[in-house]
Structures are given as C-alpha cells and as structure tokens.
Amino acid sequence: xxKGAYPEALxxxxxxxxxxxxxxxxxxxxxxxxxxxxxxxxxxxxxxxIKELKEKIKFCRRCFAFADQExxxxxxxxxRTQGQILVVADPGDLLPIxxxxxxxxxxxxxxxxxxxxxxxxxxxLRIRELExxxxxxxxxxxxxALNPTMEGEVTTTYLSEQLKPLGVKVSRIAYGLPxxxxxxxxxxxxxxxxxxxxxxx
Amino acid sequence: xxxxxPAIILTIKDIGEAxxxxxxxxxxxxxxxxxxxHAKKSRKRFPNVLEPLNRVEFYLSARTGGDLEFLQKGExxxxxxxxxxxxxxxxxxxxxxxxxxxxxxxxxxxxPIFAALENALARLENGLPVDSLxxxxxxxxxxxxxxGFHLGACLACGKEPAPPLHFSIPRGGVLCGxxxxxxxxxxxxxxxxxxxxxxxxQEMPPDRLARLILPAWQRDQILxxxxxxxxxxxxRDLKSWSFLKKVSGDK
Numbered sequence: 283x284x285k286g287a288y289p290e291a292l293x294x295x296x297x298x299x300x301x302x303x304x305x306x307x308x309x310x311x312x313x314x315x316x317x318x319x320x321x322x323x324x325x326x327x328x329x330x331x332i333k334e335l336k337e338k339i340k341f342c343r344r345c346f347a348f349a350d351q352e353x354x355x356x357x358x359x360x361x362r363t364q365g366q367i368l369v370v371a372d373p374g375d376l377l378p379i380x381x382x383x384x385x386x387x388x389x390x391x392x393x394x395x396x397x398x399x400x401x402x403x404x405x406x407l408r409i410r411e412l413e414x415x416x417x418x419x420x421x422x423x424x425x426x427a428l429n430p431t432m433e434g435e436v437t438t439t440y441l442s443e444q445l446k447p448l449g450v451k452v453s454r455i456a457y458g459l460p461x462x463x464x465x466x467x468x469x470x471x472x473x474x475x476x477x478x479x480x481x482x483x
Numbered sequence: 484x485x486x487x488x489p490a491i492i493l494t495i496k497d498i499g500e501a502x503x504x505x506x507x508x509x510x511x512x513x514x515x516x517x518x519x520x521h522a523k524k525s526r527k528r529f530p531n532v533l534e535p536l537n538r539v540e541f542y543l544s545a546r547t548g549g550d551l552e553f554l555q556k557g558e559x560x561x562x563x564x565x566x567x568x569x570x571x572x573x574x575x576x577x578x579x580x581x582x583x584x585x586x587x588x589x590x591x592x593x594x595p596i597f598a599a600l601e602n603a604l605a606r607l608e609n610g611l612p613v614d615s616l617x618x619x620x621x622x623x624x625x626x627x628x629x630x631g632f633h634l635g636a637c638l639a640c641g642k643e644p645a646p647p648l649h650f651s652i653p654r655g656g657v658l659c660g661x662x663x664x665x666x667x668x669x670x671x672x673x674x675x676x677x678x679x680x681x682x683x684x685q686e687m688p689p690d691r692l693a694r695l696i697l698p699a700w701q702r703d704q705i706l707x708x709x710x711x712x713x714x715x716x717x718x719r720d721l722k723s724w725s726f727l728k729k730v731s732g733d734k
Binding site: 304396397398401405431432435439470475 | 567
C-alpha cells in the first residue's frame, strides 16, 4: 500500500481485513471502503457481532464443536438418534456433513489428525474423551469421517484399532469417485482405491 | 522453463487459503522446500501428489526465491498407500523419511540417501519384517550420511571387542569392557547378541534382510541405541519416535 495514501484509521482496517484467509490487499481495501460508506448501524452491528463471537463462542464440553452454551445445539438436542457418533477432525468438517441431512446422531471433533512426521501424536487429539463417551453414552456405532489424506488414513486406522475392542461397530466414509465425475479424468490413485473398495450391487 | 526432479515428500504445510509449503527429498539437492501456489484448488497440477511419503516427480520453476523453490506441477510415481493401514510400518517409514531428510541437508550424500529411503519404503510396503528392515535401513542411511557405526573392532584397542561391550554415543562405535575407562561418554552397555545383529544389519545386502530375525528385547536395545546416538548428534529427538513407540510397543 502506498504510504500515506489513506488516513491511518482506514489503513488500520485494511491491514486487519487483509490478514483474513483468501483476502488480499485490494479486496481488503474494497471492503474497508464499503464499511466507511455503510450506514452507521451496519458497521456497529458488525463490531458487536465480532465482539460477541470472541466472548461467547467456545468448545462444546461434550463433542468439542463450536458452542455458545455449555453444549452445542446438536448435543443439546434430545431428539437426535442415540447410540451413533460421527467423528470429524475439525469443527469446519461438521457443517457440510450436517447439511447432507443424512446423519441424525451426535458428533465428536478430534481437534486435528495424527501426523508422525509433524510430531502430532494420538494423545494430542481428543481420543480419550471419545473413548469415555463411547463407554458412558452407550454408543453402538462410530463413523469416522476423516479426510482421505495420509494423516486422515493413519488416524482412521489408529481409531479403528483402539475403538473396536470397546465393542462398538466402527465404520469409515467410503473411498471413491465424485458424483458426476468422469472415469477418464480421475487420477490413478483415486481410481485404484475406488476399485479396491468396490461394493456389491 | 522448468527443472524436473524425482522427490520423496517429507512434510506439507498449508499456507493461506490455497498455497502449500512442501519439504521434500531429492537425489541431487538433498532436502528442499518449495511453494506450491494454489495447490489446494488445482486438480490438474498436483492430483493426489502432495502427501507425505509419496514418491513423485516435481517440476520446479527455474526461478527460485532464495532457499525456496517454486513447484509448477507434480506427478505421482508411487503412493505407498498400504502403509497407512499398518501403523508399525507407517511409523518406521516416517522415522526413516525424517532421518533421511536430516542427513541429506547439506546435500553432498543425497543420492545414496534418496536411493536407500526409496528402497526401504518399497520393502516396507512389500511386507519384509518391519523390525529388521527399520534397523538395517536406519544404519544404511546413517552410513550414507557419513555417520556409519564402527562395529568391527574396538574403537580404543582395535581388536575384536571383548565383553562386557559398550557403545560410545559420541564416536558411534563399540568398545571392549577393559577399554571403556578413558573413553568419552555417554556410553551404553551393548549385549553381544545385539552387537552381532547391528553388524549384520549394517553389512547385510537389503535383499537378504528377511533372514535377520531378532527378539523384541534386542530390537528395543538396538533402537534405544540408535535413538540415543541421533539425539546426541542432532541435539534433539526425531519427531517420529514418539509415534513409532506408541504403535509398536516400547522402543
């Protein structure tokens, strides 16, 4: 940014917005100029919303998703199916799964994935808490919905080995081709895994 | 214009929304770090390529940013994906990859280190006994990096080592019980059986490794010795030790 092009107060807002993921300086400038021209109430509402976000949002004490109470809205809902837990790595993975409308049980957020080369160990994740929930909540099935990356696969293998002795059914989301995909354009590794994990029709 | 190089990926870090910072081992330049711009959004340039331990071909931009390379695209050569479903093998692969990365920086001995790691990953996936393969591959990597163990004769008297044997961590070799007095420490007691296994593992050609059978206690003693040696010379533990220990019992 050219030095002195904007007053300090405006520059400060641009710098703050430019730190957000996916936002460069040009976009940050456009957003800051919009805020400057926006009605007073709109800007104040944004300030209040951000303040409230920082003050009120914490982790659900049961599943470790985002919550503004002791329990997140899903854990606080007694109408959901008991006996099933779906495990995700991060809170951000929960929303797309919930949007499918397929799963009606409860979630558990691990808080990351095992990464031997980065030194992230099983005890760095919320695996002990998951085991406690399986025992105390009468869980019958655990669904592992972790990314099909090296870290995701290792975590899936580890959890499967740890949880099966607790007497629960452990399943993982399937490998395969994206819906609407074209076999001609799928990379070899995905195709190989899809063939290796084919299902009977 | 781009430069093509074989590579084994060591670590990957996400930068911002779509970029990824990749650390990888190459036979010519040793351990290298490169930026893959927009890698998370590009399905064509890095399809299933950017995963730790993958053997790939990278195309680097001729333009460099100091120590940072720019990755234009990559092709997957081998994924070793079955290791992900066998945690002791994955733990061994991660440890060997991390060790290779440490030894190949600076890059003077990178070519044999790269070859030894590629060979070890393939053999781990092909089902060779994991304990003997891990020990042998670690010793071969150390030897390629100039840290080969001196196991044939006592470091002090030059004769066949006489029990009780000790291993000098600073000098990386074996000592007779009688010669250990003036040797600089730390020293580790070495069982004669473990000493024989170490010699065999260091000298045995990789295709005969399946014959090297060792009991768990000897495996643990040898791995503890290698770990202590690396900790002393690197000044820290390799990150992968704790995972290996977790998935393979005490080591």
